[in-house]
Amino acid sequence: xxxxxxxxxxxxxxxxxxxxxxxxxxxxxxxxxxxxxxxxxxxxxxxxxxxxxxxxxxxxxxxxxxxxxxxxxxxxxxxxxxxxxxxxxxxxxxxxxxxxxxxxxxxxxxxxxxxxxxx
Amino acid sequence: xxxxxxxxxxxxxxxxxxxxxxxxxxxxxxxxxxxxxxxxxxxxxxxxxxxxxxxxxxxxxxxxxxxxxxxxxxxxxxxxxxxxxxxxxxxxxxxxxxxxxxxxxxxx
Numbered sequence: 001x002x003x004x005x006x007x008x009x010x011x012x013x014x015x016x017x018x019x020x021x022x023x024x025x026x027x028x029x030x031x032x033x034x035x036x037x038x039x040x041x042x043x044x045x046x047x048x049x050x051x052x053x054x055x056x057x058x059x060x061x062x063x064x065x066x067x068x069x070x071x072x073x074x075x076x077x078x079x080x081x082x083x084x085x086x087x088x089x090x091x092x093x094x095x096x097x098x099x100x101x102x103x104x105x106x107x108x109x110x111x112x113x114x115x116x117x118x119x
Numbered sequence: 120x121x122x123x124x125x126x127x128x129x130x131x132x133x134x135x136x137x138x139x140x141x142x143x144x145x146x147x148x149x150x151x152x153x154x155x156x157x158x159x160x161x162x163x164x165x166x167x168x169x170x171x172x173x174x175x176x177x178x179x180x181x182x183x184x185x186x187x188x189x190x191x192x193x194x195x196x197x198x199x200x201x202x203x204x205x206x207x208x209x210x211x212x213x214x215x216x217x218x219x220x221x222x223x224x225x226x227x
Contacts, residue, residue, distance in 0.1 A: 047218070104213065105210060
C-alpha cells in the first residue's frame with residue numbers, strides 16, 4: 001500500500017524557516033517524480049514544487065521561487081521541502097504527492113501537514 | 120501562464136441525477152487535463168487523467184471528455200458519496216501545472 005506521511009509543519013513567525021519531510025513507503029520511491037501542493041484554509045489547490053526521480057531537476061511556482069527548496073533522499077525514501085523567508089500567505093496545508101509517471105498527474109497524496117505563519 | 124476556470128462554482132443535485140462540471144483553459148492544452156475529488160478534511164483523490172482516462176478503482180459513473188480548451192466531468196447517476204469539491208488541473212507544459220478554483224457539489 002502506498003503511503004506518504006508528512007511531518008514538520010507548525011507555527012512559525014514571518015521571516016522564519018521550516019523544513020517539511022515526507023516519508024514514502026509501499027512503492028519504489030526512486031522511480032517517481034514527487035510534488036508539493038498546498039491549500040490555504042478554505043481555498044483551492046496550488047502546485048508548489050516538483051522534483052524528478054533522481055533529484056537532478058526541480059521546478060517551482062513563481063510564488064515560492066528563491067525561498068523554497070525541494071529535495072529528496074532516495075536511500076531514505078524521503079522527500080523534503082525547505083522553506084525560508086516565510087510569509088503569512090504561505091499559511092496552508094502542504095501535501096506531499098506522488099506523480100503517476102513524469103506527467104504532473106498526481107495519483108497518491110499524503111494527509112498533509114499544516115504550516116501557519118503568524119506573529 | 121495557463122488559467123483554468125471551472126463552472127459552476129457550486130452545484131446542488133439529487134441522488135440519481137446526471138451532473139456535469141465544466142473546465143475551461145485559457146489556451147489550448149490538448150488533452151493534458153486531470154480531475155480530482157476532495158472531501159472535507161481529506162486529501163484530494165485522482166479521478167481522471169488525460170481528459171478521459173479513468174484512474175484504477177474509480178467508479179464507472181465518473182467520466183471525462185474534451186480537448187483543446189473545454190472539458191467536462193460527468194457523473195452519470197449521482198450517489199450520496201459523491202458530495203465533494205472537484206478540481207480540474209492542466210499539465211500541458213511539464214514544467215508546472217495549475218488547478219481550477221474548484222466546484223463544490225452538494226446533494227439535495
